[in-house]
Amino acid sequence: MMKKPDQKMQAWIDARKRHHLSHAHVQMARELGMNPNKLGKLDNHQQEPWKLPLPQFIEELYFKRFSKLAPDTARSIEDRVRLEHQKKEARRAVKRQPIEVTP
Numbered sequence: 001m002m003k004k005p006d007q008k009m010q011a012w013i014d015a016r017k018r019h020h021l022s023h024a025h026v027q028m029a030r031e032l033g034m035n036p037n038k039l040g041k042l043d044n045h046q047q048e049p050w051k052l053p054l055p056q057f058i059e060e061l062y063f064k065r066f067s068k069l070a071p072d073t074a075r076s077i078e079d080r081v082r083l084e085h086q087k088k089e090a091r092r093a094v095k096r097q098p099i100e101v102t103p
Helices: 007-019 023-032 036-042 054-066 077-096
Strands: none
Touching: 007 023, 007 036, 007 077, 023 054, 036 054
């Protein structure tokens, strides 16, 4: 059973679709601490031609901060949610196991 993402993750999924970002761009923006609700202010390069398009802007900031072009492993938000859910279920399964008492 696939768990629904929480509100924070859903905001990133919506921002990815709205601004046509790749999974790597979303991960870079999250690592930079950007707010998904405020990406629209940065993505108005058609109205303000001096601005870079949002994906290029994120790449530039990421390079300045981390001195690398992209994250080592780029995962989608959906994969992150699924992996979190699997880890949580594994921890629950360990807790459910009966405790063995040795005499």
